[in-house]
Every structure is written in C-alpha cells, then in structure tokens.
C-alpha cells in the first residue's frame with residue numbers, strides 16, 4: 154500500500170505535466186482547428202530556456218519562469234503566424250504538415266545551438282524533499298502538481314469569467330457569430346497560441362529538473378499530449394486535464410506493476426480502446442459546451 | 444443610411460450577386476424578398492462584411508465600407524441577425540447576450556443596462572438566462588439572436604429570415620418586436636420568405652432575382668400578391 158501511494162504520487166507528477174501540455178494543444182485545436190504537431194517543441198524549448206536562464210545565467214527560479222513565459226509567448230506568436238494566419242485559406246492538412254516541419258526545424262535549431270547531449274536543470278530545491286506519510290517527493294517534483302492546479306485553475310477561471318475567455322469560447326463555438334460580435338480572429342488566435350506555448354513551456358521548465366531535456370524530447374511529449382487530448386475528448390480542456398492525470402497515473406502503475414517497457418505503450422492501447430468504444434472521449438464536453 | 448451600388452459578390456469563383464443596388468433610408472424598414480437561393484443572405488453578408496464585393500460599393504452614411512472587416516462593422520452600428528438562429532449553443536443565454544456587447548465591453552454600466560433592456564423586451568430570455576442557449580426552443584433562439592444583436596447598440600439591424608420555421612404565434616411576436624424596434628428609431632433591413640409578414644411590417648419592398656433587384660415599390664403604393672408571385676415563379680436565377 155505504501156508503495157502504491159508512492160507510485161500514485163509519481164504518476165500525478167508526470168500527469169500534471171501532461172495536463173499542462175495537453176490543455177494548450179486541445180485549446181489550439183478546439184478554437185482554431187489547428188492540429189499542432191510542434192507542440193512538443195514548446196515544451197522542449199521551455200526546458201532549454203529555463204535551464205539557460207537558471208543554470209547558465211544563474212537567475213533565481215521566479216525570474217527563470219518569467220524568461221520561459223516570455224520565450225514561449227514569442228514562440229506562440231511565431232507559430233500562430235506560420236500555422237494559422239499563414240495557412241488560413243488552406244485546408245487542415247497544410248497546417249498539420251507545416252507543424253511537422255516547424256517541429257523538425259526547431260529540433261535542429263536546438264541541436265545546433267545547444268548540442269545533442271541531454272541536460273538537467275540544477276536547483277537548490279533538489280536538496281529539499283517533501284514527505285507526506287509514506288510518500289517521498291524531492292521538492293522539484295512535489296511543486297509540479299500544485300503549480301499545475303494553480304495555472305490550470307486560473308486558466309479555467311479566465312475562460313469562464315473574463316471577456317477574453319468568453320471571446321475564445323465564442324470563437325470555438327461559432328466563428329461567424331463571434332466575428333459579428335466584434336471578436337477579432339487574429340487576436341484570439343495569437344492569445345490561444347501564446348497560452349498553449351506558455352502552458353507547455355512551463356511544463357517543460359518544471360520537468361527539466363526531473364527528467365533530462367534533449368532536442369528530441371518533444372517527439373514523445375507531443376504523442377502523449379495527443380493521447381491525452383483524444384482520451385479527454387478533442388477540444389475539451391476539462392477533459393484534457395482529467396485525462397492527463399489519468400495517463401500519468403496509469404503509466405506509473407504500468408511501469409511499477411507490469412513492466413517498465415510498457416510505460417510508453419499503454420497510452421496508445423488506451424487511445425485505441427477509446428477510439429473504438431467512446432470516440433467522443435471519456436470526458437467529452439468540448440469547448441462547444443463549456 | 445445604407446446604400447449598395449452595383450454590388451457583385453459570391454463565393455470563390457461563383458458569383459451570386461450580379462450588380463445589386465438598393466437603398467435603406469434612416470429609420471426605414473425595408474424588406475428584401477426573393478425565392479430560395481437567389482442571394483438574399485449573400486446580400487446581407489456583403490453588408491455585414493462576411494463576403495467581400497468583387498465590384499460595386501457598400502456605403503454606410505455615405506462612407507464606403509467595402510474594406511472594413513466584419514469584426515469592425517459592429518462598432519459602426521451595423522448588426523446582423525444571421526439566418527438559422529445562430530447562437531453560441533454552449534454558453535448561457537446571459538453570456539450570449541453579453542457577447543453581443545463585446546466591442547464595448549469596457550462600458551460595464553451600459554452593458555448591464557442594455558442587458559436589462561433586452562430582458563424587458565423578451566421576458567422569456569430573462570426566465571431562461573442561466574440556461575445553455577443550445578437548449579432553447581426555436582422561438583427563444585430567434586429572440587436570443589435578435590437580443591444579441593441589440594446588445595451591440597446598432598443603428599441598423601439586418602434580419603435574415605427571422606420568422607423561418609416558427610409557429611404562427613411566435614412569428615407574430617417577432618413581427619411585433621421588429622415594429623417596436625422601428626418605432627425606437629432603428630433602421631431595419633428584413634429578409635423574409637414569409638411575404639405576408641414582410642408586407643405587414645415593411646414600408647418599402649425589394650425583390651431580388653438573378654442576383655439583381657427585379658422589383659421595388661413602397662408598400663403604401665399597393666403591392667399585389669399576384670404581382671409578387673410572378674417574380675417568384677417566373678424566376679429562374
């Protein structure tokens with residue numbers, strides 16, 4: 154039982170990073186109908202930006218976080234111009250292929266500038282730990298779930314109760330009527346991409362103190378995020394949040410009680426099952442009804 | 444107030460309007476009639492900025508607005524109630540109405556006052572203000588769509604078949620709402636399939652055929668149903 158709780162905690166930590174990545178991915182899909190395969194690179198670059206700021210420049214963590222957010226916003230701005238505005242009049246396949254291209258370009262850019270060797274963020278926090286009964290978590294891990302809850306909670310509150318949030322939901326539900334209300338597509342698109350990139354970038358930043366970051370880390374992350382988005386119901390932020398935690402926990406349990414080799418496979422099996430038996434997702438309640 | 448001159452517009456390579464001209468005077472209630480698929484909605488979309496004319500001009504208060512984006516025309520006082528009772532199905536009735544005031548969201552007091560105004564006009568919406576708009580009946584959806592348009596404080600309202608697929612009692616309600624809006628000083632352009640209703644409320648009439656205006660007359664000058672029927676039946680477009 155004690156070990157089970159430890160595995161559960163480990164799963165929630167990793168799952169929290171999935172939530173951050175997947176919520177942004179599902180927003181970009183739900184609001185702009187862009188399938189963004191470069192989303193894993195938002196995570197990867199968040200990790201590198203954070204490591205550079207904190208390790209190379211010795212900035213304190215809050216300042217590093219601000220750097221990560223700034224880099225992510227710029228990245229979101231560029232990605233929007235390329236994948237959304239630039240391809241607005243093309244069909245969806247174009248943006249899918251373009252996002253693949255963007256992913257590869259970003260991977261290689263980082264490979265050239267940072268080198269292929271994996272990096273870990275070193276912080277003072279690593280020497281602290283939190284013990285909750287039988288559960289033991291080093292501080293960099295323990296901070297991830299509460300940080301995720303704060304960020305995602307703030308995001309959902311903003312979507313629900315602010316004019317900007319309302320305009321994003323309006324655009325997801327009915328673009329034409331939203332435009333007739335005076336909502337500018339471009340503004341919504343930029344905000345959505347910036348949000349998505351920042352959520353993923355912050356996840357990559359926080360996780361870079363837990364797992365090594367390398368230029369190709371986004372490949373696996375984006376696949377995980379798509380698994381989460383499908384399980385949660387395409388375009389449903391709440392579903393992605395629930396499914397992200399679920400996937401993290403299931404992976405952790407699989408690795409603990411079955412075999413570690415199945416850890417990265419179990420999610421795909423889950424997706425196949427969901428697509429077969431409940432294609433709208435386990436928690437399907439998309440932006441269109443939120 | 445609104446003037447279209449030789450507007451040519453369509454979708455991609457398909458041209459639907461072949462040089463359409465019409466005029467709506469300030470405070471007027473003008474009806475635009477025509478058979479199915481003749482381009483009535485396309486005409487309203489050209490006025491609202493959802494389709495861009497390839498030729499000709501759309502002018503509001505003497506200013507050509509061809510290049511103004513749909514998003515910006517709301518703030519100029521133009522508001523379209525689109526065909527099909529389109530609303531935000533996943534938002535509450537109150538949120539739908541709020542969205543109508545998006546372009547003047549900083550005016551908190553004004554938005555709150557206008558919300559009460561819409562509730563007074565359509566008490567059904569007040570009763571159902573917390574309900575998801577997707578759950579509303581057809582009549583309620585139409586009221587919500589009109590209410591949403593009014594929340595932008597328009598000077599000119601474009602209505603696309605507001606009476607379609609509604610029970611006669613509800614059509615009567617909508618017609619009364621339209622007349623009361625006219626009495627408030629709003630300028631209205633009404634597209635209708637329901638000729639009876641259009642003749643009842645409008646003061647001027649256009650009939651569109653083949654992407655052009657084929658007939659126009661002040662309603663007071665008398666318009667025979669037979670005369671109109673000719674335009675519908677003989678009308679290949």
Ligand SMILES: Nc1ncnc2c1ncn2[C@@H]1O[C@H](COP(=O)(O)OP(=O)(O)O)[C@@H](O)[C@H]1O
Pocket residue numbers: 454457459477478479480481482483484485486
């Ligand atoms: N979005 C669109 N894309 C392509 N063709 C369209 C579109 N909307 C309408 N049409 C075509 O344009 C013509 C006129 O449509 P519309 O203006 O909606 O007619 P009406 O409102 O008079 O019934 C129709 O033949 C219709 O098929």
Ligand SMILES: [Mg+2]
Pocket residue numbers: 483484485526603
């Ligand atoms: Mg129509």
